Amino acid sequence: MEIGEDKKTQIDIDEQGELEEAVTEGLAEYVDVVYLEPAKTSFYRTPGGVIALKLEDKTYPRVNLHRAFPFSLGDKYISVREGSGQEIGIITDLDDFDEKARGILKEELERRYFTPEILCINSVKSEFGYSYWEVETDRGHRRFTVKGRGDSVIPIDEVRYLIMDMDGNRFEISDIRKLDRKSKKYLEGMI
Amino acid sequence: MSRVKEVFPYPFLGLLAMLPLFFIVVIKFGIMGYAGIPLDAGTILIASILIGVGVDYSIHFLGRVISEMKTGCNIHEASLIATRAAGYAIIINAVTLIFLNNYSRYTRMGEKKKINKDFCADDETFSLCVLLFKVGKKAMVILGGSTLSIKEDLPKQIIEALGDKGIDPQVIEFSMASDLTLNGEFGETWLLATKEKIYIVREESDNFVIEEVLFTDIERIRPENMIGSAMIVIGKGEDDRILVCYTSALARKFSIAVKVLEKLRKGEEVNEEDLLDKDFERNCPKCGTLYPNLNRKVCPKCLDRRSIFRRVLSFVPRYRSQIILILLCMLASSAMKLLGPFLSGRILFDEVLTEGGKYEGQVGKIVLIIFGSQLLSLLISIAYGRINAVMTAHVIFDLKSQVFGAMQRLSLSFFTNKETGWMMTRVNSDSNQLQRFFNNGFPYFIVNIVNLIGIAFILFSMDWFLTLLILLPAPLVIYIVRKIYPRLWSIFSRQFRRNSALNSLINDSLAGVRVVKAFGKEDIEVARFEKRNDDLFDISMEAGHMSSTIFPLVSFLMGLGALIIWAVGGWQVINETMTFGTLITFVGYMGLFYGPIEFMTHIVDWWSSCMNAAQRIFEILDSEPDVIEAPDAVSMSSLNGEVEIKDMTFGYEKTKPVLYDINLHVKPGEMIGLVGHSGAGKSTMINLIARLYDVDSGSISIDGVDVRKISMKDLRSQIGIVLQETYLFNGSIAENIAYARPDCKRDDIIRAAKVANAHDFIMKLPDGYDTVIGRRGMNLSGGERQRLAIARAILHDPKILILDEATASVDTETERQIQEALERLVKGRTTFAIAHRLSTLRNADRLFVLEKGKNVELGTHEELLKAKGTYFNLIKIQREGMKIKGIEG
Structure with a gap:
C-alpha cells in the first residue's frame, strides 16, 4: 500500500519544514528512500551540456534534478532522476557536496527552475482582464503579460510572491519589503 | 519590447526620406489636375512606384518588427504593436491609392472636379481598395500568428560571422532566435539549419x-519542458x-522548430501545414488585443456595442x-426637484418676504404650494x-427563462466546451445586469x-457669471471620481x-472538524484563522482610512462651489445687483448639480460592462445546436431495437x-458489451448511439432508419x-423514479422499484417514496442511487x-442485488453496456472490443478468450488486480 505511506511522510513534516527522520524510519521495510551520499556520487557535466552521474560503479549518462520543496527548501531534498523519469535517489542537502559538484547542481537547478527575480516594477497596466508588466529582474529587463488578477500572483509566504505569466514563465519577488515604494504600490494593486 | 521600440525610428526616417518625392508627385498632380491636363504616363508611373515603395516599405517594416518580436521579450505586446502598425501602414497606402486613382481618373477625363466629390465612388478604385485591404488583413492574420516564419531575418553581424566561416547564408533553410543563453541568462542564441547541418x-x-552538428549525428530531436523555460535536446x-534554451514565451514557436528540424533531418519537405499554429490565435486580428477568454474569441475592444445596444433595445x-411610465415618473419627479429651490428661494424670499414683491405677505399660500409640490413628488x-418593482420581476423572469431555455435546447457539445460556473454566471449575473440596464x-x-441640462439652463439664465464660477470645482471633482x-x-x-478567504477558511475547518479534532490540531486552526483575520483587519483599516478621507474631501470640494456662491453672491446682494432669493435658489441648485456629474463619470464603464453582459447573453441565445432535427424527420412511436452502425x-x-x-x-434484444481501455472510445460510442x-x-x-431522420x-x-x-x-424519490413519465401511476413506481431491488431500502426510510433527496442530510449510498437509476430506466x-456500468465498489450483497436488477432491466431490450464487471461480460451476447478508436475484436466471451487477443489481456489484468485485493474473480 504505497499510497498510504506517502501520505504519512507528508504529515511528518513539522512546522519548520524539516523532515523528522526518526518518525518514518520504521517504515523502511515498505518503501525504500535512497539517499545519495556525496562520497559515493560524482556529478559532472557532459560535453552536450547535460548532467551525468556516476554512482559507485554505475553511470547514468543523463539525469534530471527535481526539487521536492521548490518554495520552502530549494537546496534540500532534491530528487535525482534518470532521463526516463525513474528516481535514482534523493540528495538531502546540497551543502553536503563539495564546491564543484554543488556548483554544477546549483547551475542545473537554476536552469530547470528558471525564475528571474523581480527587483523593481516599472509599470503595470491592466486592460480587459490582462495586465501588462514591465519589470527589472536580476537577469535583465523584461515585459510580460499576466492573465486575470488574483490567480496569477501567488503568495508563497508573507513577503514572497510568485508571478506566473500567461505563457507559464515564472517570476519571483523574494521580499516585498525590499521593493521600492512605487513597485510595492503596483504589486499591492494586483494582490 | 524595448527592442521593438528601437526599430521604430528607422521606418520613420525612411518615410521622411520619401516625403520630398511624395510632395513632388502631389504638387505635380495638383497643378495638372487644376489645369485640367490629363495625367501623363510618366506621372502615373512615378505614383505607382511610390505606392509600391510604400507597400514594400511597410512590409519590410513589419518584417523587422516580426523578427524583433521573436527575439524580443514580450511577444504579445509586440504582436499587438505590429498588428496595429500593419493596419496603419496599409490604410495609409490604401488612402494614397484612392487619392491618386481618383485624381488621375478625373484629370484624364479632363474634368475639373474637386477630389473629395464622389470620392472613392468608381468601381475601379473601390475594387483596388478592397484588394489592398485584403492584403492588409492577410498581413494581420499572419501577424496574429496562424503561420510562423521559419526563416527569421539574421542580424548583420551573424551573416558576417557566417561568411567568415565560409557558410553561405543562402543555403540556410531555417533560422530562429531564442531569448535565453545556454547558461540561463536572457540573451540571444540563434538556431540555424541547412539541409545537412544545424548551427x-x-x-x-x-x-x-x-x-555545428551534422544531422547524421542526430538520432532524436525533442523539446523538454522545464519550469518556466524549455530546451531542445538532441541525442x-x-x-x-542541449541545443538551445528558451523561455516559455517562445515555447510554441520552438515546438514548430522541432517539427521542422525533424523533417530536415529525415530529408523531407517542409510544407505549410507544419507551420500552422492554431493555438496561436490569441490576439484579435483587427486591433491585436488579447482575447480575455481564449475559448471565446470575442475582442472587447472591437465589439460592436452599438449593434448590441440596438438589439437590447x-x-x-x-x-x-412600463419604461415610458418609469421615464415619465422620473421626469416628473425631477421637475419637482428642479422646482423646489426655485419656490423656496426666489419666490419665497423675493416675492413673498420682500417688500414690493408680487405675493408679498402670502406666506401661508407659498408654503402650501411648496407642501403640495413635495406631496406630489412623494406620490410620484x-x-x-x-x-419599477413590477418591471424588474418581468424582465428578470423573461431573460432568465430565455437564456435557460436556449441552454437546454443546445447540444451537449456546447456544455462540454464551457465551464459550469461560466454558465451559472450567464444565467444569473448577466441577466441581472441587463435588468439593471432596463429599469x-x-x-x-x-x-x-x-436634469443637468435643466439646471444648467436655469442657472445660466439667472446669472451666467456666477454659474461659471460654481463650475470651477467641477473638473477637480471629476478628476477625483475618475482617478481616486x-x-x-x-x-x-x-x-x-x-473576507471571502476568511470565510472559506472557516468553512474549510468546520467541514474538516473531525480531522482537526482527531489530530488535536485546534491550536493550528486558531492560528491560521488569526492570521487571515489579521489580514482582513489591516485591509479594513486601510479601506476605512481611505474612504473616511476621500468621501468628506469630495463633499468638501463640492461645498467649495457653494462657498464661491456665498462669497460672490453675498457681495452682489449687498451691492444690490442680485436679490437674496436668487442667491438662495443658486445654493439650492448647487446641491442638485454634482449628483448627475458624478453619474456621468461612471457612464462609460457602466455602459461597456452592460453591453458585454448583453453580448454574452446573445451568444447563448444565438448558439445553434449541432444536433438538429431534420425537417423531414419521421415519427417512430415503437421500435424493434435493431441497430446498425456503418463505417x-x-x-x-x-x-x-x-x-x-x-x-x-x-439484433433486437441483443446485449453488446463495450470493452476497452479508458480512452478507447466506449463512452463516445454511447453518446453517438443516443445521438x-x-x-x-x-x-x-x-x-x-438513420437516427438523424428519426424525430428527436x-x-x-x-x-x-x-x-x-x-x-x-x-425532489422526492418518487419524482426521481418517474422522471421519464411524470404522470404514471403510483403502482408503476412501486413495481419499477421492486424490479430494481430498490423497494426494500426505500420502505426502510421514514418518509418512504416521499423522501426528498438532499434535504436534511438525506443522502443515499452509491448502490442505492444506482438502483434508483435502474428503476428510473425500467419505468x-x-x-x-x-x-455505463459503475465501477464503484459496493458490498457483495448490494452487488448481487444490482446485478439482479440489471438482468431484469436488460431482458427484451437491445442493450449497449460499457462493461467493467466480469459478470456483465459473461452475460453479454457479444463483446465489442475497442482499441484506440478502432474495433479490434467482436465475439462472445468464450470466443474472445480463445482468440487470446486484446480482450484476453484485459481479462488477465483484471483477474490479477482482483487477486491482489483478495477477491478471486
Missing part, C-alpha cells in the same frame, strides 16, 4: 561563436546534448408601457417604485441628462477577497477522430441511459438501453 550561433564577449545513443417594445416616487441605468441616464475612486474600489475589492467515424474535433470506421449490426452528437461520416440507423422526441423516448454517475435531481421502458 548554433551564440554571442561570447562580442564575438559570435558558431557550433545519439546514450548521449544527450429590441427587448424594449415588450416593456414599452411611490408610483415609480411600484412600476435603472437607462431611465437614470435620460433623467440625469435632462478606482483606487478605493481596488481596496474594497481586496477587502472583499480577504462510422467521429471526433469531437473534426480533425482528431476518436472512432474510426466502426461497423456493427445488433448526443452526430457522426462525422458513416451512419447509425435504428430499424433501418421519439428517439429519446425509446433510448434509456443508466449512467455511471447517477444524477438524482432535487422509462426504452427499447434500446445504454448502461
Whole structure:
C-alpha cells in the first residue's frame, strides 16, 4: 500500500519544514528512500551540456534534478532522476557536496527552475482582464503579460510572491519589503 | 519590447526620406489636375512606384518588427504593436491609392472636379481598395500568428560571422532566435539549419561563436519542458546534448522548430501545414488585443456595442408601457426637484418676504404650494417604485427563462466546451445586469441628462457669471471620481477577497472538524484563522482610512462651489445687483448639480460592462445546436431495437477522430458489451448511439432508419441511459423514479422499484417514496442511487438501453442485488453496456472490443478468450488486480 505511506511522510513534516527522520524510519521495510551520499556520487557535466552521474560503479549518462520543496527548501531534498523519469535517489542537502559538484547542481537547478527575480516594477497596466508588466529582474529587463488578477500572483509566504505569466514563465519577488515604494504600490494593486 | 521600440525610428526616417518625392508627385498632380491636363504616363508611373515603395516599405517594416518580436521579450505586446502598425501602414497606402486613382481618373477625363466629390465612388478604385485591404488583413492574420516564419531575418553581424566561416547564408533553410543563453541568462542564441547541418550561433564577449552538428549525428530531436523555460535536446545513443534554451514565451514557436528540424533531418519537405499554429490565435486580428477568454474569441475592444445596444433595445417594445411610465415618473419627479429651490428661494424670499414683491405677505399660500409640490413628488416616487418593482420581476423572469431555455435546447457539445460556473454566471449575473440596464441605468441616464441640462439652463439664465464660477470645482471633482475612486474600489475589492478567504477558511475547518479534532490540531486552526483575520483587519483599516478621507474631501470640494456662491453672491446682494432669493435658489441648485456629474463619470464603464453582459447573453441565445432535427424527420412511436452502425467515424474535433470506421449490426434484444481501455472510445460510442452528437461520416440507423431522420422526441423516448454517475435531481424519490413519465401511476413506481431491488431500502426510510433527496442530510449510498437509476430506466421502458456500468465498489450483497436488477432491466431490450464487471461480460451476447478508436475484436466471451487477443489481456489484468485485493474473480 504505497499510497498510504506517502501520505504519512507528508504529515511528518513539522512546522519548520524539516523532515523528522526518526518518525518514518520504521517504515523502511515498505518503501525504500535512497539517499545519495556525496562520497559515493560524482556529478559532472557532459560535453552536450547535460548532467551525468556516476554512482559507485554505475553511470547514468543523463539525469534530471527535481526539487521536492521548490518554495520552502530549494537546496534540500532534491530528487535525482534518470532521463526516463525513474528516481535514482534523493540528495538531502546540497551543502553536503563539495564546491564543484554543488556548483554544477546549483547551475542545473537554476536552469530547470528558471525564475528571474523581480527587483523593481516599472509599470503595470491592466486592460480587459490582462495586465501588462514591465519589470527589472536580476537577469535583465523584461515585459510580460499576466492573465486575470488574483490567480496569477501567488503568495508563497508573507513577503514572497510568485508571478506566473500567461505563457507559464515564472517570476519571483523574494521580499516585498525590499521593493521600492512605487513597485510595492503596483504589486499591492494586483494582490 | 524595448527592442521593438528601437526599430521604430528607422521606418520613420525612411518615410521622411520619401516625403520630398511624395510632395513632388502631389504638387505635380495638383497643378495638372487644376489645369485640367490629363495625367501623363510618366506621372502615373512615378505614383505607382511610390505606392509600391510604400507597400514594400511597410512590409519590410513589419518584417523587422516580426523578427524583433521573436527575439524580443514580450511577444504579445509586440504582436499587438505590429498588428496595429500593419493596419496603419496599409490604410495609409490604401488612402494614397484612392487619392491618386481618383485624381488621375478625373484629370484624364479632363474634368475639373474637386477630389473629395464622389470620392472613392468608381468601381475601379473601390475594387483596388478592397484588394489592398485584403492584403492588409492577410498581413494581420499572419501577424496574429496562424503561420510562423521559419526563416527569421539574421542580424548583420551573424551573416558576417557566417561568411567568415565560409557558410553561405543562402543555403540556410531555417533560422530562429531564442531569448535565453545556454547558461540561463536572457540573451540571444540563434538556431540555424541547412539541409545537412544545424548551427548554433551564440554571442561570447562580442564575438559570435558558431557550433555545428551534422544531422547524421542526430538520432532524436525533442523539446523538454522545464519550469518556466524549455530546451531542445538532441541525442545519439546514450548521449544527450542541449541545443538551445528558451523561455516559455517562445515555447510554441520552438515546438514548430522541432517539427521542422525533424523533417530536415529525415530529408523531407517542409510544407505549410507544419507551420500552422492554431493555438496561436490569441490576439484579435483587427486591433491585436488579447482575447480575455481564449475559448471565446470575442475582442472587447472591437465589439460592436452599438449593434448590441440596438438589439437590447429590441427587448424594449415588450416593456414599452412600463419604461415610458418609469421615464415619465422620473421626469416628473425631477421637475419637482428642479422646482423646489426655485419656490423656496426666489419666490419665497423675493416675492413673498420682500417688500414690493408680487405675493408679498402670502406666506401661508407659498408654503402650501411648496407642501403640495413635495406631496406630489412623494406620490410620484411611490408610483415609480411600484412600476419599477413590477418591471424588474418581468424582465428578470423573461431573460432568465430565455437564456435557460436556449441552454437546454443546445447540444451537449456546447456544455462540454464551457465551464459550469461560466454558465451559472450567464444565467444569473448577466441577466441581472441587463435588468439593471432596463429599469435603472437607462431611465437614470435620460433623467440625469435632462436634469443637468435643466439646471444648467436655469442657472445660466439667472446669472451666467456666477454659474461659471460654481463650475470651477467641477473638473477637480471629476478628476477625483475618475482617478481616486478606482483606487478605493481596488481596496474594497481586496477587502472583499480577504473576507471571502476568511470565510472559506472557516468553512474549510468546520467541514474538516473531525480531522482537526482527531489530530488535536485546534491550536493550528486558531492560528491560521488569526492570521487571515489579521489580514482582513489591516485591509479594513486601510479601506476605512481611505474612504473616511476621500468621501468628506469630495463633499468638501463640492461645498467649495457653494462657498464661491456665498462669497460672490453675498457681495452682489449687498451691492444690490442680485436679490437674496436668487442667491438662495443658486445654493439650492448647487446641491442638485454634482449628483448627475458624478453619474456621468461612471457612464462609460457602466455602459461597456452592460453591453458585454448583453453580448454574452446573445451568444447563448444565438448558439445553434449541432444536433438538429431534420425537417423531414419521421415519427417512430415503437421500435424493434435493431441497430446498425456503418463505417462510422467521429471526433469531437473534426480533425482528431476518436472512432474510426466502426461497423456493427445488433439484433433486437441483443446485449453488446463495450470493452476497452479508458480512452478507447466506449463512452463516445454511447453518446453517438443516443445521438448526443452526430457522426462525422458513416451512419447509425435504428430499424433501418438513420437516427438523424428519426424525430428527436421519439428517439429519446425509446433510448434509456443508466449512467455511471447517477444524477438524482432535487425532489422526492418518487419524482426521481418517474422522471421519464411524470404522470404514471403510483403502482408503476412501486413495481419499477421492486424490479430494481430498490423497494426494500426505500420502505426502510421514514418518509418512504416521499423522501426528498438532499434535504436534511438525506443522502443515499452509491448502490442505492444506482438502483434508483435502474428503476428510473425500467419505468422509462426504452427499447434500446445504454448502461455505463459503475465501477464503484459496493458490498457483495448490494452487488448481487444490482446485478439482479440489471438482468431484469436488460431482458427484451437491445442493450449497449460499457462493461467493467466480469459478470456483465459473461452475460453479454457479444463483446465489442475497442482499441484506440478502432474495433479490434467482436465475439462472445468464450470466443474472445480463445482468440487470446486484446480482450484476453484485459481479462488477465483484471483477474490479477482482483487477486491482489483478495477477491478471486
